Amino acid sequence: MTARGPLASTLGLRAPALGLWAPATERRLIAHAPPGLRIAVVDHGAGNLVSIEQALTFVGADVRVATGPDDLADAEAIVVPGVGAAAPAMERLSRAGLVDPLLRWIALGRPYLGICLGLQLLFDGSDEDGAATFGVIPGRTVILEDAPTLPHIGWNQVELRRDHAMFAGIATGTDLYFVHSYAGRPAGVRADAVTLAETEHGSRFVSAVDHGNVLGVQFHPERSGSAGLRLLGNFTRWATALAAGAGAERSPIGAGGTSGGD
């Protein structure tokens, strides 16, 4: 492993020191952390990256913020976080030259986690502003139907439809934190196959997907307390195993569809 990224040292978040200040419930999780998987967190310009950086660092990852293709060079996993609308995010990713490298990464079957907007970008397009998005998973990002309150803000139950390493030790029905008004709706013959979890707010929507080695969650694990940290630790371990398998366990998928929204 290389030395920790500049971010981790700036924040002073070296894992051994964390136990001093971590809340008791989160402190217990440190013992499970794998050594420094190099994770590139993609910055598309909107808002708070601190939360996801600190949470991934907390579970032992070696985090680097990616603002351009060069920052993906020695990454072993990619996390695309974010809230807000698809069009400005696609525009910034496109301007940064990141859309094609991300699509190639996905097509190669390398580990990817999309959070909230980072999940929505995987679909063909968004009803929120009409943006064309990655087209990795067939379907569109649509408004939450019959929602009693919008945005959907708060802790809600994530009901698992299948087992996945990312949810190891997290019971079905666990409360995780959501902040959104839109969600991706898988379409076509593989719609059920990519649906990993569902949540209800007025109607049922897909709150987690897996498609080859592409994972996506609509909630914010970085703000979901100890359950969220466990999920990020699981992702890190799962991606570490994939990286160690040197491609043997990869399951390449076609990343068809559009190559940008500009």
Place this chain on the structure above:
Amino acid sequence: MLRRRIIACLDVADGRVVKGTRFVDLVDEGDPPELAARYADEGADELVFLDITAAPEARATLLDVVERTARRAFIPLTVGGGVRSVDEMRLVLRAGADKVALNTAAVADPELVARCGRAFGRQAVMVAIDARRVVDAATAAPRWEVLVRGGRDATGVDAVDWAVRVAELGAGELLVTSIDRDGTQSGYDTELLRAITARVSVPVIASGGASGPADFIAAVTEGGADAVLAASIFHRRIHALEDIKRAMLRAGIPVRATTGVAA
């Protein structure tokens, strides 16, 4: 099912958590990051950090304290106080806040709510409304007026109309504080809450007046609040978060279980 949230509030002045009564007579309650970590560990669903001296003193939010606080808790953090522009909001989000609460600046420039919503998504924009009950001599019906600058200045703006307007402009959530009840431990103003929740579809957070579990229950069942915020009763350990959640559950209100993760 979406849970009703319990939010612990840190009112910060000069880098310390303080609490007053009806916004004055401030008492020191501790260090913001320490209290943030404590509340996250005790089961708070969210934290709100209000820099209560920022707007009156017309200076920027204490970004370093925000940053230290954000790093101590893996639950959502809203920061309010002194944000007057999209650029200032960006700085606060980059310091680790998930949402920003606009108050005085939104009253002065309502379009700010729309601009911030467009830049960061409406879910990141909370509008904080400090409301004071006024007597309507003609109708004798309850009415509330918006106050700004930490409760110092009356605006003449009707609080319910203002709530509807900012929700239309792009606020993703409303933090409704009764100045009459703040710090008095006499219960939330459920009439004020009901007047607002009946008119908007964005989540509404009740604030001002918590004394015990019954008040949290009333804020939800009578006021229609989506989340309930309190400060002094948590700072002074008058009630444990866990006890309040248990009482709410018994009253049939869905709250977040803090179990569900295997050890």
